[in-house]
Amino acid sequence: MRRSIATVCLSGTLDDKLRAAAAAGFDGVEIFENDLIAAPLSPEQVRERCADLGLSIDLYQPFRDFEAVGPEQLERNLRRARHKFELMRRLGADTVLVCSSVSPDAVDDDDLAAEQLHRLASEAAEHGMRVAYEALAWGRHVNTWRHSWEIVRRGDHPALGVCLDSFHVLSREPEPSGIAEIPGEKLFFLQLADAPRLDMDVLQWSRHHRLFPGQGAFDLTSFTAQVLAAGYRGPLSLEVFNDVFRQSPPDRAAVDAMRSLVALEEELAALSAARPDARPDARRVARPDAPVELSAPPAAPEPAGFAFAELAVDADSGPVVERALASLGFAHIGQHRSKPVQLWQQGEARIVLNAGAGDATGIAALAVETDDPGRSARRAQELCAPALPRTRGPEEADLTAVAAPDGSSVLFCRTGADPASWLSDFIRTGDASTSIAGISRIDHIGLTQPFDYFDEATLFYRSVLGLDPRDDSEFAAPFGLVRSRAITEPKGRVRIVLNGSLLRRGEWAPGVPDPQHIAFRTDDIVTTARVLAERGAPLLRVPDNYYDDLDARRHVDPELLAEMRRYGVLHDVDAHGEYFHCHTELLGSRVFFEIVQRVDGYTGYGAVNAPVRMAAHRDARLLRT
Ligand code: MG
Ligand code: MG
Numbered sequence: 109m110r111r112s113i114a115t116v117c118l119s120g121t122l123d124d125k126l127r128a129a130a131a132a133g134f135d136g137v138e139i140f141e142n143d144l145i146a147a148p149l150s151p152e153q154v155r156e157r158c159a160d161l162g163l164s165i166d167l168y169q170p171f172r173d174f175e176a177v178g179p180e181q182l183e184r185n186l187r188r189a190r191h192k193f194e195l196m197r198r199l200g201a202d203t204v205l206v207c208s209s210v211s212p213d214a215v216d217d218d219d220l221a222a223e224q225l226h227r228l229a230s231e232a233a234e235h236g237m238r239v240a241y242e243a244l245a246w247g248r249h250v251n252t253w254r255h256s257w258e259i260v261r262r263g264d265h266p267a268l269g270v271c272l273d274s275f276h277v278l279s280r281e282p283e284p285s286g287i288a289e290i291p292g293e294k295l296f297f298l299q300l301a302d303a304p305r306l307d308m309d310v311l312q313w314s315r316h317h318r319l320f321p322g323q324g325a326f327d328l329t330s331f332t333a334q335v336l337a338a339g340y341r342g343p344l345s346l347e348v349f350n351d352v353f354r355q356s357p358p359d360r361a362a363v364d365a366m367r368s369l370v371a372l373e374e375e376l377a378a379l380s381a382a383r384p385d386a387r388p389d390a391r392r393v394a395r396p397d398a399p400v401e402l403s404a405p406p407a408a409p410e411p412a413g414f415a416f417a418e419l420a421v422d423a424d425s426g427p428v429v430e431r432a433l434a435s436l437g438f439a440h441i442g443q444h445r446s447k448p449v450q451l452w453q454q455g456e457a458r459i460v461l462n463a464g465a466g467d468a469t470g471i472a473a474l475a476v477e478t479d480d481p482g483r484s485a486r487r488a489q490e491l492c493a494p495a496l497p498r499t500r501g502p503e504e505a506d507l508t509a510v511a512a513p514d515g516s517s518v519l520f521c522r523t524g525a526d527p528a529s530w531l532s533d534f535i536r537t538g539d540a541s542t543s544i545a546g547i548s549r550i551d552h553i554g555l556t557q558p559f560d561y562f563d564e565a566t567l568f569y570r571s572v573l574g575l576d577p578r579d580d581s582e583f584a585a586p587f588g589l590v591r592s593r594a595i596t597e598p599k600g601r602v603r604i605v606l607n608g609s610l611l612r613r614g615e616w617a618p619g620v621p622d623p624q625h626i627a628f629r630t631d632d633i634v635t636t637a638r639v640l641a642e643r644g645a646p647l648l649r650v651p652d653n654y655y656d657d658l659d660a661r662r663h664v665d666p667e668l669l670a671e672m673r674r675y676g677v678l679h680d681v682d683a684h685g686e687y688f689h690c691h692t693e694l695l696g697s698r699v700f701f702e703i704v705q706r707v708d709g710y711t712g713y714g715a716v717n718a719p720v721r722m723a724a725h726r727d728a729r730l731l732r733t
Contacts, residue, residue, distance in 0.1 A: 109401060111369050112166045112345035114138035114299070118358040118365075122147040122154065125358055130161035132362035132492070136343055138167040138299075139201065151198035158200075166343050167240070167271075167297055168196050169205035174228060175259075176214040176221040176249065189228055193235040203238045203296060205271055208247030208256060216249040222262035229268035240271035240296035245279050245310045253277045257290055269296030272335060273347060275303060275318055278326045279310050284334070292339020299347040300372070302326045318348040320368035322571065323563040329375040336376070336400050344369055352560050360513070364564045367492045370405060371571040377404040405490035408574025409478040411602040414550040415521045415530070416451075416458035417626050418473035420465035425696025432695050433459060435645035436628070436703075437545030442534025445503060451534045453541035455548035457628050470698050471624045473509070473517040474553060475530075476573060476602060481508045481520035488518065488572045505530040510572070513564050514557065518572065545639040551629040551704050552594070552603035552713065556622040562591065562608040569595045569604050581715045582610060586723045587619040592715050605713050619726060620698050625691070627702035627713075633688040634668070636703055637675035648691040648700075648724050650676040676724070678717040685710035691721055693728045700725070 113134050118125040122143045129137050137158065149157060158165055171192060174185050192204060206228070214221075229239045241263075243256035250256055253272055260270050272295060277284055302324030306313050321328045332344070346365050353361045380402075421429055430440070433452045438459065442451035448463040465472050478484045485508035489495055493510040496517055505528050509519045521530050557565045570577055579594040589610035596603045613621065630636040640647060655673045658664060664672070664679070672679065672688070680687040685708025692701045704714075 109341075109373065109403075110135040110164075110166075110343040111366065112136040112138060112164075112343035113362065113365055114140055114167075114169070114345065114347040115143045116140040117346055117348045117350075117353055118361055119353065119355050120358045122149070123157065126157060126161055126163060128358035128362040130163055131359055132366040134163065134362070134366065136164035136166040136345070138169055138205075138345055138347065139165055139199065140169060144199075151195055155198070155200040165199055165201040166345060167203050167205055168192070168199065168201040171204050171206045173209045173211040173214070174206055175209055175224045176217055177209075177211070177224070178213070181213060182224055182227075186228065186231065189231060193232060193237055196237060197235060202236060203240050204232065205297065206239050206241050208241070208243045208250035210244065210246065210248050212248070214248050218255075218259055218262065221250065222259045222264075225259065225268055226263040226265045229263065229265035233265070233267040238267045238269060238296055240269055242271035242273055242297075242299075243276055245276040245314065251276075252280060253284065253287065257294070260294060269294045271297040271299065273299040273301070274326060274328055274331050275299075275301040275314055275347075278328075278331060279303065279313060282327070284331065287331075287334040288337040290338045292341070295335060295338055295340040295342070297342055297345065298332070298335050298340055299345050300328060300332065300369075301346065301348045302328055302368075315349050316351050318350050319563055320346060320348055320365050320567065321372045322368050322567050328372060329379060332372065333376055333379050341400065344372070352563075356560055360564075363492045364513075364567065367571060368567055370403065370491055371567065373402045374404045374571075376400075377402040403490075406483045406487045408487055408572075409480045409484055411573055411575075411597050412477040412479070413456070413601045414553065415475040415477045415519075415523045416460050417471060417550060417553060418460040418462055418475065418517075418519075419626075419699060420462050420468050420470060420472040421696065422463070422467070422469050425469050425699075426461065426463050428695045429461060429699070432646060432692055432701065433461075435643040436640060436692075436701060437542070437547060437643065439539040439541040440537055441539050441541050442531070442536055444534055449534075451531075454545065454628075455541070455543050457547050457549050459626070468515075469696055470622075471516060471553065471555065471626070473519050474512075474604070475507070475519040475521050477523060478520050479522060481522055484508065484520040484573075485510060488520075491568075491571050493518070493568070493572055504533045513561060513568050514555070516555075545643070546630045546632055546636045547628040547703065548631070549629050551627040551702075551706075552605050554605040554607060554623075554625040554627065554702075554713075556624060557606050557608045558622075559608050559610070559612060562593075562606060565606050566593060566595060569606075573597070573602065575602065575604070579712055579715075583715055583718055585619075585719045586726060587617045588613060590718065592713070592718070594713055600711070603713075607718075619722060620694060623694070623698050623700065623725075625700050625702050627689070627704050630703055630705050633677055633690065633703065633705035634671045634675070636705075637671070637677055637690055640703070641675055646693040646695070648676050648693050648721065648728060650678065650720060650724055654678070654720050678714055678720065680710070680712060680714040680716055682710050682712050684708055687712060687714050689714050689717070691725075694725055
């Protein structure tokens with residue numbers, strides 16, 4: 109399928125947008141009228157610019173408030189249309205988007221609308237152009253895809269067809285049926301946008317909250333499959349109005365957009381993969397007579413867990429983190445052959461401390477266990493994650509690494525079976541890892557995302573690692589509203605928790621700007637916490653008020669409650685089971701550790717306790733200064 113993007117999705121001037129779209133690999137663009145009007149380039153120069161960049165102009169939009177009007181208004185509208193057809197000729201665009209009218213002058217008369225659109229299409233045809241009629245979800249008389257198709261059907265002109273926009277369809281009808289019955293040749297254009305489920309005015313919802321496919325709650329896979337099953341073979345084109353994308357760097361947003369289409373195509377390919385004639389690289393969706401070329405990146409090998417997490421440390425934070433790891437019962441088991449890098453381990457939980465990563469401190473890399481690191485890396489690259497060169501010395505393992513959008517790395521490795529495993533990069537110190545504190549593995553990794561990149565990060569980890577987003581929550585934290593979203597492997601072996609301030613952080617926000625944490629798993633939180641306390645771990649103190657409230661809310665065994673109070677263990681419960689967790693203080697500037705116990709298949713992350721934990725972290729910092 110060809111991939112296209114509306115210029116309105118991206119920030120900047122028309123030229124910024126075109127360059128970003130081309131650099132991200134798009135085949136074409138929809139030119140949004142306002143972008144053209146504001147551009148210093150003539151239509152011919154825009155056409156040339158697009159050609160130089162390898163972009164086709166797939167749609168000119170929007171043409172508003174045309175149909176179902178009185179005769180004089182119709183003449184004025186046709187005159188306006190002729191100007192636009194002439195402009196489109198100069199641009200080299202052959203399809204115009206006509207949105208259903210929102211004008212108070214429009215009358216509720218389908219036959220009149222059809223007749224006038226027929227007339228518009230006749231004039232378009234004389235210019236070698238086509239009219240794609242789109243039902244806005246807030247159109248005055250026409251606001252459903254069925255209704256727009258009915259009018260196009262009655263209009264009955266070869267140059268008149270329908271534009272389907274997933275937002276307008278799915279915002280009104282989450283599971284539409286019948287789209288596949290529209291004749292494919294009458295589907296002139298397809299615009300794709302996702303969105304979160306919000307209970308609000310549909311126009312505001314559309315203007316401010318559209319997202320790229322896979323970032324919201326709409327089922328774009330089955331929607332698009334229906335459109336393809338109808339026989340549509342035009343471009344998959346993104347039309348996303350979003351307050352954040354409007355001001356994000358256009359190159360980065362265009363890459364995010366491209367990733368969303370690659371991931372969508374993969375899901376479409378998977379939908380039709382059951383067909384006996386399906387091939388991995390080119391599959392057809394439902395229509396043997398009109399095959400669809402869908403590109404599918406190599407399937408995601410199941411991530412079997414975190415091999416390690418790499419922390420970049422500096423002269424201040426390094427010793428603090430080392431002491432904390434020792435107090436948590438980790439052993440410093442290896443020293444890198446050629447770099448100032450230490451390997452710490454307990455059970456299957458491994459932390460790499462990198463003192464040679466420059467200024468940045470925090471989680472520099474997540475390493476994921478996979479049985480085919482090469483395939484994982486190739487997949488990541490097809491999903492627009494650039495491969496990272498790893499500087500290697502002699503005898504050093506070739507870790508495949510790609511860049512995450514936030515500048516950290518995602519590494520793929522095979523620790524156990526591979527003789528060339530990354531572990532052989534480390535010279536043993538002689539210290540052995542024991543399970544002295546009962547920590548068995550990394551349970552999850554918590555990353556704070558800037559507000560502007562929250563949805564991008566969701567799509568990145570979800571698509572690159574083949575994870576599912578789940579457990580969305582929002583809570584009022586001491587310094588603002590926080591959104592939290594977990595992205596997990598179905599069996600829970602790899603869990604990433606993204607947190608972000610729901611609103612921009614104000615000047616007053618004494619919290620740590622972008623905290624990160626690594627959570628370790630234990631099967632017995634009280635025993636682990638006791639060992640940690642004995643070893644002098646910097647456990648975070650939790651106020652008595654929390655335990656008094658917990659005692660009031662649910663019956664907890666008094667002895668257990670006393671132990672929880674002593675060690676700062678928090679508690680949560682869901683439909684499956686219970687969760688116990690405690691935390692260290694912040695170690696250096698932004699990282700802390702968490703110890704968690706999941707009882708009976710609890711699936712969450714104790715988000716309900718996060719405000720208490722955040723206030724406690726703030727208190728601990730105040731005590732130190
Ligand atoms: Mg649209
Ligand atoms: Mg956590």
